[in-house]
Amino acid sequence: MAASSNTPSAIAQAKRLVVKVGSSLVTNEGKGIDAQAVAHWARQIAALHAQGKQIVLVSSGAIAEGMARLGWPRRPNAMHELQAAAAVGQMGLIQAYEVAFAQHGIRTAQILLTHEDLADRRRYLNARSTLYTLLALGVVPIVNENDTVVTDEIRLGDNDTLGALVTNLIEAEALIILTDQSGLYSADPRKDPTAQFISIGTAGDPALEAMAGGSGSSIGTGGMLTKVLAAKRAANSGGHTVIASGRETDVLLRLSDGEQIGTELRALLPVRSARQRWLANHLRLRGRITLDSGAVQAVTRDHKSLLAIGVSAVEGDFERGDVVACVDQHGVECGRGLINYSSADTRRIMRQPSARIADILGSMSDAELMHRDNMVFVRGALPGKSLLTGKTTSEPQ
Numbered sequence: 110m111a112a113s114s115n116t117p118s119a120i121a122q123a124k125r126l127v128v129k130v131g132s133s134l135v136t137n138e139g140k141g142i143d144a145q146a147v148a149h150w151a152r153q154i155a156a157l158h159a160q161g162k163q164i165v166l167v168s169s170g171a172i173a174e175g176m177a178r179l180g181w182p183r184r185p186n187a188m189h190e191l192q193a194a195a196a197v198g199q200m201g202l203i204q205a206y207e208v209a210f211a212q213h214g215i216r217t218a219q220i221l222l223t224h225e226d227l228a229d230r231r232r233y234l235n236a237r238s239t240l241y242t243l244l245a246l247g248v249v250p251i252v253n254e255n256d257t258v259v260t261d262e263i264r265l266g267d268n269d270t271l272g273a274l275v276t277n278l279i280e281a282e283a284l285i286i287l288t289d290q291s292g293l294y295s296a297d298p299r300k301d302p303t304a305q306f307i308s309i310g311t312a313g314d315p316a317l318e319a320m321a322g323g324s325g326s327s328i329g330t331g332g333m334l335t336k337v338l339a340a341k342r343a344a345n346s347g348g349h350t351v352i353a354s355g356r357e358t359d360v361l362l363r364l365s366d367g368e369q370i371g372t373e374l375r376a377l378l379p380v381r382s383a384r385q386r387w388l389a390n391h392l393r394l395r396g397r398i399t400l401d402s403g404a405v406q407a408v409t410r411d412h413k414s415l416l417a418i419g420v421s422a423v424e425g426d427f428e429r430g431d432v433v434a435c436v437d438q439h440g441v442e443c444g445r446g447l448i449n450y451s452s453a454d455t456r457r458i459m460r461q462p463s464a465r466i467a468d469i470l471g472s473m474s475d476a477e478l479m480h481r482d483n484m485v486f487v488r489g490a491l492p493g494k495s496l497l498t499g500k501t502t503s504e505p506q
């Protein structure tokens with residue numbers, strides 16, 4: 110697919126779309142599933158289906174609905190309680206979508222994903238092939254994070270990120286994020302009544318990230334920042350993003366007709382290959398290695414493979430084949446890739462020429478520490494939590 114388009118209706122032209130609906134919208138601010146809203150989206154998606162478009166729905170709301178069903182007035186903090194609420198609420202969510210889509214003769218499928226499913230190459234390819242098969246069968250997949258099995262450390266947490274990952278996974282041309290605001294404002298309109306509406310922007314523009322704040326409600330997670338970052342991620346596969354109000358009448362049909370509603374964040378970044386996206390989409394890294402300035406230049410400017418001689422420090426505990434961050438002398442991530450040696454072996458061969466690897470380790474599996482085909486480079490900082498430090502790290506784009 111083309112890297113970008115300046116056509117006024119990139120969303121209208123999209124044949125494969127991901128629609129993401131947020132918790133507060135689906136559950137009417139936590140009061141319980143808004144069956145009427147669900148029916149409206151199902152009707153619109155059915156109409157788009159009839160036009161030959163393929164749609165994956167990423168729906169939040171399991172925890173909020175579970176809390177409503179269990180009579181819990183406040184969102185619990187304990188992970189096991191959140192997981193229990195999600196397990197209860199997911200039933201209601203899926204039931205509501207099944208009933209609503211059945212009115213239009215459309216079958217639905219439940220897909221629960223974790224970060225691990227998308228980080229492991231084999232599982233990633235399996236998920237992709239299942240989604241493609243469902244779409245080919247005319248089924249609407251309803252995706253959510255598999256909240257009941259993920260721990261705090263590895264959960265995505267917000268479904269904006271999940272929506273973008275699914276957009277990358279199936280190479281959708283558009284990601285439509287429906288929320289409780291009309292789109293992105295220059296500041297959180299709940300806090301700043303003078304905030305200006307942003308109708309169009311470029312995905313990945315750091316100025317937009319500065320405007321976007323966290324969630325203003327107790328129901329949603331992530332707020333506008335995760336939506337703006339999701340647009341940047343969706344752009345990696347050429348996906349344009351719209352952030353719009355899910356309460357806007359016929360919002361999906363009108364967007365698909367080319368009407369400008371909400372905030373459109375266009376994909377103008379060069380499109381990455383599926384393999385590069387898979388590498389870039391690793392949100393949790395097993396370790397990091399520090400490159401000297403010559404190595405930074407060799408890998409980022411000259412696109413060479415990384416050799417052990419250019420590495421000056423190793424952090425973390427990783428195995429051959431893990432995804433590891435490459436940082437410069439200042440600790441700034443300049444890329445990441447699949448490493449050919451474990452952390453223990455990397456520590457022993459760092460600063461050494463490849464010709465010495467066999468002497469040091471007893472054998473040499475690869476001359477390169479990271480092969481250029483297995484690396485991606487940073488185009489701008491995006492947060493992703495490091496398994497190593499628990500802190501946010503930049504993410505290769």
Ligand SMILES: Nc1ncnc2c1ncn2[C@@H]1O[C@H](COP(=O)(O)OP(=O)(O)O)[C@@H](O)[C@H]1O
Pocket residue numbers: 130131132133134169287288289290292293294295296297298299320321322323324325326328329330331332333334
């Ligand atoms: N710059 C901004 N523009 C619009 N909304 C913003 C902005 N910054 C923060 N927000 C907040 O983001 C909220 C939407 O995110 P969130 O609560 O996570 O919803 P969802 O459940 O739909 O993902 C809005 O209700 C608003 O309070």
Ligand SMILES: N[C@@H](CCC(=O)OP(=O)(O)O)C(=O)O
Pocket residue numbers: 130131132133168169170171172173195253254256266267268269328329330331332
């Ligand atoms: N997987 C969670 C969604 C997390 C969440 O709150 O997402 P969102 O409302 O999109 O910010 C759930 O279904 O409750």
